[in-house]
Amino acid sequence: MRIVIAEDSVLLRAGLTRLLVDAGEEVVATVGDADELLRVVQRHEPDLAIVDVRMPPTHTDDGLRAALEIRRLLPSTSILVLSQYVEERYAVELLSVDSAGLGYLLKDRVADVKDFLADVRRVGSGGTALDPEVVSQMFARSRRQTTIDRLTPREREVLALMAEGRSNQAIGSALVVSDGAVEKHVSNIFTKLDLLPAYGDNRRVLAVLHWLDS
Amino acid sequence: MVSFSAIVALASTAASLVVVFPLAIALGWVLFLTSRGIGRLERARARAFLGLDIADPVQPLGEGSWWSHWKARFTDSARWREMAHGVLLLPLGVLTFTAMVVAWCGSIALVALPFYAGSLPGGEARFGLFEIRPGAGALTAMVVGLVGLGVVAPWATVLLARLDTAELRWLLAPRPESDLEQRVRQVETSRVAAVDSAEFERRRIERDLHDGAQQRLVALAVTLGEATERLADDPEAGRELVAHSHEEAKAALKEIRDLVRGIHPVILEDRGLDAALSGLMARSPVPVTLDVALADRLPAVVESTAYFVVSEALTNVARHAGATQAWVSVARLQNRLIVEIRDNGQGGADPERGTGLSGLRDRVTAVGGWMHVASPTGGPTTLTVEVPCGS
Numbered sequence A: 001m002r003i004v005i006a007e008d009s010v011l012l013r014a015g016l017t018r019l020l021v022d023a024g025e026e027v028v029a030t031v032g033d034a035d036e037l038l039r040v041v042q043r044h045e046p047d048l049a050i051v052d053v054r055m056p057p058t059h060t061d062d063g064l065r066a067a068l069e070i071r072r073l074l075p076s077t078s079i080l081v082l083s084q085y086v087e088e089r090y091a092v093e094l095l096s097v098d099s100a101g102l103g104y105l106l107k108d109r110v111a112d113v114k115d116f117l118a119d120v121r122r123v124g125s126g127g128t129a130l131d132p133e134v135v136s137q138m139f140a141r142s143r144r145q146t147t148i149d150r151l152t153p154r155e156r157e158v159l160a161l162m163a164e165g166r167s168n169q170a171i172g173s174a175l176v177v178s179d180g181a182v183e184k185h186v187s188n189i190f191t192k193l194d195l196l197p198a199y200g201d202n203r204r205v206l207a208v209l210h211w212l213d214s
Numbered sequence B: 001m002v003s004f005s006a007i008v009a010l011a012s013t014a015a016s017l018v019v020v021f022p023l024a025i026a027l028g029w030v031l032f033l034t035s036r037g038i039g040r041l042e043r044a045r046a047r048a049f050l051g052l053d054i055a056d057p058v059q060p061l062g063e064g065s066w067w068s069h070w071k072a073r074f075t076d077s078a079r080w081r082e083m084a085h086g087v088l089l090l091p092l093g094v095l096t097f098t099a100m101v102v103a104w105c106g107s108i109a110l111v112a113l114p115f116y117a118g119s120l121p122g123g124e125a126r127f128g129l130f131e132i133r134p135g136a137g138a139l140t141a142m143v144v145g146l147v148g149l150g151v152v153a154p155w156a157t158v159l160l161a162r163l164d165t166a167e168l169r170w171l172l173a174p175r176p177e178s179d180l181e182q183r184v185r186q187v188e189t190s191r192v193a194a195v196d197s198a199e200f201e202r203r204r205i206e207r208d209l210h211d212g213a214q215q216r217l218v219a220l221a222v223t224l225g226e227a228t229e230r231l232a233d234d235p236e237a238g239r240e241l242v243a244h245s246h247e248e249a250k251a252a253l254k255e256i257r258d259l260v261r262g263i264h265p266v267i268l269e270d271r272g273l274d275a276a277l278s279g280l281m282a283r284s285p286v287p288v289t290l291d292v293a294l295a296d297r298l299p300a301v302v303e304s305t306a307y308f309v310v311s312e313a314l315t316n317v318a319r320h321a322g323a324t325q326a327w328v329s330v331a332r333l334q335n336r337l338i339v340e341i342r343d344n345g346q347g348g349a350d351p352e353r354g355t356g357l358s359g360l361r362d363r364v365t366a367v368g369g370w371m372h373v374a375s376p377t378g379g380p381t382t383l384t385v386e387v388p389c390g391s
Helices: A010-022 A034-044 A062-073 A088-095 A107-111 A113-124 A132-141 A145-150 A153-164 A168-175 A179-192 A201-213 B002-050 B066-075 B077-119 B136-172 B176-233 B235-263 B266-271 B273-283 B300-321 B355-366
Strands: A002-006 A026-031 A048-052 A078-083 A102-106 A128-130 B125-127 B130-132 B288-293 B326-333 B336-343 B370-374 B381-388
Touching: A002 A010, A002 A034, A010 A026, A010 A107, A010 A113, A026 A034, A034 A048, A034 A062, A048 A062, A048 A113, A062 A078, A062 A088, A078 A088, A078 A107, A078 A113, A088 A102, A088 A132, A088 A201, A088 B266, A088 B273, A102 A107, A102 A113, A107 A113, A107 B235, A113 A128, A128 A132, A128 A153, A128 A201, A132 A153, A132 A201, A132 B273, A153 A168, A153 A179, A153 A201, A168 A179, B002 B066, B002 B077, B002 B136, B077 B136, B130 B136, B176 B235, B176 B355, B266 B273, B266 B300, B273 B288, B273 B300, B273 B326, B300 B326, B300 B336, B300 B355, B300 B381, B355 B370, B355 B381
Parallel strands: A002 A026, A002 A048, A048 A078, A078 A102, A102 A128, B288 B326
Antiparallel strands: B125 B130, B326 B336, B336 B381, B370 B381
16 A cells, blocks of 8 residues: 655654554655645555644644645545544544545554554545544534433444444454344444444444434 | 920920820721711712712722721722712702702792782892882792792702712712722732642643653553563563553553643634533533534633633532533623533532632633632532633
């Protein structure tokens, strides 16, 4: 996979590059600010851009705005947004276009190398990766608390993992249950939430997030 | 001879004055106290009869010895003006009374003149220089009386009431320059509060870093050191120690993240109060219902104060209130931002004792706002904060 990294901390940039290269990915360019990112992405047209939210020039949400711009210019480039803090509002802005090939994770998650690489590959191949903290913020803020309360604890866990963008198989291995059991939970959840079953992990993420947000 | 008489004269005068001096002090005290009472009564009268709400410009005495109180009384110009009003009350009262009696009773007497002029001794009435006989003269006087009753007397009444009002305002109300002094004092108070609150915050950050992330990093360094030792002879134990260090490092990261977020979250700057409070609410262990009614962004200092207030209040709710639900509402009322945090906990929060609440108060005072805590034992607790936010 061809990857561009935009991160203004030199240490983290080097760490990310090493980690990805060791895992067999190709890092085609690394940049330290949002303007440079837009130029480099247009030149290389990578499969994935890993973008830090807070970057020069203004050190506010430059990376986020660049990410949205890339989505508009090059829809085929996946984007993984990394941040010191995750905020539901940013996630909603990022997801407002489409959840395909989109990730939004805390920087801390890089420390769990195996999970992080799995997230990178999922997003790079058109999947979704939402940080558990964003998902829990959405759960807390959702106006549908009474319906959420109707789910069993296990179903709530499955719902959260679905919202993070995981496949049934990944959910099964995370919760140490069989694929069949996961499928049963998923169909129960869709029935209880009064949602039509959505096929494909991305459409499922959008369906769940939309339900939580409405 | 000269020296003798000079010394004896001066000494005896001084001796007699020594007796008088404490008396003068005591009398002065009574004088100020009396005029204070009159001033208060007069303000109450203005409020009750004239609908005039006159603020009291007299400075409260506060803590101190009787002598410092005496000096404070002596140097407060508002007290002297109050006294002047007390003195002016009599002449003004006499003037008002006379004018009213002359205007109203004189007019009535003139109007009624035709009916009784004939029965007066000498068959004529005397009004000063005028001698009025019954007939045409009395009828003219009646017309004059009617004009007096319909126009002059009511106008004189209004005029005198205005004069009274103006005098009250002039002597009893705060002077513009003392308004300025008051403002300066307020600024002074809020400056002290700002320094206090910054100091309090710095100490809190120091304590949080020391108790949290710093301890974790120490433990991390120790564990990694141990792992380095063990890796050569017992790789399995070494690996376990490294894995443990990994967890410690992640926990330290999380603590620092939470700490920084509590000070000033980035999203507050980027997206404003509503978005930042949503994040706060989602992380609160006690369920929170949030109601933010803001059309526009507010000045940065107002947003960060409001955020800090809600953040601290929710922390308090989670730690001390024993509540199962909290409500946060934020609304703008003209040029003030009102923030209210309510919970259904056990109450008993006291800003005089808890350092958290007094820190909050300092922070709010520092930006010219105020804070009110209602927390009866048994609950519920309501914290209300008002912050000016320009126009």
